[in-house]
Amino acid sequence: MTDNFEVTLDNCHKEPIHIPGSIQPHGYLLVVEPATMTLSCVSENVTELCGADLSECIGKSLAEVVDADYCAIISKQWQSEKLQLFNPTSVQIKHVDSTLRKMTAIATYNGSVILIALEPDSKVSDKAYESVLKMLKNSVQSLMGVHKLDLIYQTVVEEVKRFSGFDRVMLYQFDHEYNGEVIAEAKETHLNAFLKQHFPESDIPKQARELYVKNPIRLLCDVEAEVSRLYPVQPHVDLSYCSLRSVSPIHIQYLRNMGVKASMSISIIINGKLWGLIACHHYSRNFVPFEVREIAQYISVMLSQLISVKIQEEDTQRNARQLAMLGQISAAMAEEQEYQNALRIKADQLLALVDASGAVWCLDGSLQTAGDVPEQNVINPLHQWLAEQVTEQEEAYFTHQLGIDNPQFAELADIASGVMMVSLSADNSSYILWFRKEIIQAKNWGGKPEKVIEFTDDGSHRLMPRSSFELWKQNVYKKSAPWQEAEREGALKLRSMIQSKMIIESEKVLQMNN
Numbered sequence: 001m002t003d004n005f006e007v008t009l010d011n012c013h014k015e016p017i018h019i020p021g022s023i024q025p026h027g028y029l030l031v032v033e034p035a036t037m038t039l040s041c042v043s044e045n046v047t048e049l050c051g052a053d054l055s056e057c058i059g060k061s062l063a064e065v066v067d068a069d070y071c072a073i074i075s076k077q078w079q080s081e082k083l084q085l086f087n088p089t090s091v092q093i094k095h096v097d098s099t100l101r102k103m104t105a106i107a108t109y110n111g112s113v114i115l116i117a118l119e120p121d122s123k124v125s126d127k128a129y130e131s132v133l134k135m136l137k138n139s140v141q142s143l144m145g146v147h148k149l150d151l152i153y154q155t156v157v158e159e160v161k162r163f164s165g166f167d168r169v170m171l172y173q174f175d176h177e178y179n180g181e182v183i184a185e186a187k188e189t190h191l192n193a194f195l196k197q198h199f200p201e202s203d204i205p206k207q208a209r210e211l212y213v214k215n216p217i218r219l220l221c222d223v224e225a226e227v228s229r230l231y232p233v234q235p236h237v238d239l240s241y242c243s244l245r246s247v248s249p250i251h252i253q254y255l256r257n258m259g260v261k262a263s264m265s266i267s268i269i270i271n272g273k274l275w276g277l278i279a280c281h282h283y284s285r286n287f288v289p290f291e292v293r294e295i296a297q298y299i300s301v302m303l304s305q306l307i308s309v310k311i312q313e314e315d316t317q318r319n320a321r322q323l324a325m326l327g328q329i330s331a332a333m334a335e336e337q338e339y340q341n342a343l344r345i346k347a348d349q350l351l352a353l354v355d356a357s358g359a360v361w362c363l364d365g366s367l368q369t370a371g372d373v374p375e376q377n378v379i380n381p382l383h384q385w386l387a388e389q390v391t392e393q394e395e396a397y398f399t400h401q402l403g404i405d406n407p408q409f410a411e412l413a414d415i416a417s418g419v420m421m422v423s424l425s426a427d428n429s430s431y432i433l434w435f436r437k438e439i440i441q442a443k444n445w446g447g448k449p450e451k452v453i454e455f456t457d458d459g460s461h462r463l464m465p466r467s468s469f470e471l472w473k474q475n476v477y478k479k480s481a482p483w484q485e486a487e488r489e490g491a492l493k494l495r496s497m498i499q500s501k502m503i504i505e506s507e508k509v510l511q512m513n514n
């Protein structure tokens with residue numbers, strides 16, 4: 001399928017990488033029709049495993065190819081969640097000359113057919129297995145003993161490097177726009193460092209990130225190995241969960257450009273979202289047995305848990321601080337004769353609630369300010385533009401790059417790169433605006449980010465991922481720290497509080513007039 005898909009600048013994120021129609025050739029694929037337990041499709045290299053012509057393979061019963069025990073497991077468990085408990089199983093593959101070949105089978109069901117990936121017999125030797133277990137124990141102990149997240153990150157990359165044998169292991173964290181940064185690295189000493197380097201969102205496009213949430217681990221053994229196609233041509237067999245899925249040609253080119261020969265990456269998923277990856281590089285072919293990959297996966301799950309515990313702790317502390325600030329503002333509104341004065345009296349809390357450096361608010365026609373805010377004459381046009389952005393559904397509008405979103409306000413960058421607005425009345429005449437200053441960020445990019453794709457010189461207009469990963473330094477202007485979800489929620493809580501007060505006050509006025 002990928003062959004028929006011409007990648008362009010606009011559609012990289014649409015390449016259907018889950019249905020490549022081929023596998024990596026260090027293994028073999030049997031596609032089994034569940035109703036009949038017969039082979040409906042195989043990878044072309046299966047002929048070398050079974051000795052039969054491809055056309056003879058199709059329609060064969062699974063029992064003619066694998067040993068009876070495994071056949072019984074698949075027949076019984078293919079639809080059950082237990083199927084994965086049988087991964088990996090050591091199986092005997094029957095050759096037409098009556099000899100047997102030992103392979104490691106990894107079976108998955110993709111909702112339509114059973115996929116049996118046969119990988120090189122990977123029974124990790126007892127000695128290696130012991131050492132893998134020791135590593136796991138070590139990793140657990142060090143993870144539990146080390147409390148600061150930075151140290152945990154470093155422990156993880158060092159441990160994964162030690163037992164997986166990769167030349168380089170990195171922890172790669174996404175930001176809110178899915179650009180990424182290498183935040184920890186363990187590498188062979190002679191290699192150049194990628195630590196602290198940033199990479200743009202398009203290096204790991206959307207569909208790849210979605211696939212990596214569904215299937216958290218992938219191994220590319222050899223970027224130079226020619227793929228083995230599915231026979232008969234089956235462009236729609238979903239290989240999302242298949243350990244042998246062949247990798248997108250554009251990513252293979254990317255790795256070649258980096259000088260990498262084998263790669264593996266493991267997803268770090270927090271609250272169902274891809275937080276980052278443990279990304280491994282090797283500078284020669286590298287096959288990693290299933291058991292070792294699973295151990296790397298357990299480590300990533302442990303890491304996800306540790307990160308999410310830290311996030312929860314931070315959330316709890318932040319919520320408590322927010323509640324205290326809201327409580328103080330609420331008390332001031334109750335105490336003051338004119339509740340509108342409360343925000344001025346509690347200006348510190350108003351700013352700290354959302355970590356802003358300035359605020360402007362207008363309640364019942366009177367405009368007030370706190371902290372560093374734009375000149376009075378800019379507030380009106382800014383308010384007008386922001387009011388257009390606040391839709392009924394959104395309730396709050398926020399940006400951390402005002403001058404980029406609307407160049408008319410680019411000159412406000414030093415005090416108002418970030419702005420958040422909550423509207424307090426249907427006509428937007430009562431509102432609060434919070435501001436954040438520009439943070440000029442010195443960013444180290446692993447190659448020029450705008451050169452994510454280059455055209456080849458030969459006139460074929462084939463697209464190539466960028467070919468230079470030389471450190472490229474850039475200063476990022478006109479951006480503030482992004483507004484966090486919790487800060488947006490804090491702003492909305494204050495909004496409800498003020499709106500309730502406004503209703504009470506207007507009812508009082510009505511009663512007085514009656």
Ligand code: BLA
Binds near residue numbers: 251263279
């Ligand atoms: C996949 N890109 C990936 C993966 C990584 C990166 C880690 C996961 C696959 C793997 O384990 O190798 C990117 N690798 C990095 C980065 C570093 C690294 C940033 O080591 C930093 C040190 N890639 C491009 C462009 C496109 C693209 C321009 O640069 C699209 C036109 C596509 N990347 C792309 C695709 C995949 C990918 C399609 C999915 C590969 C697959 O799983 O089939």
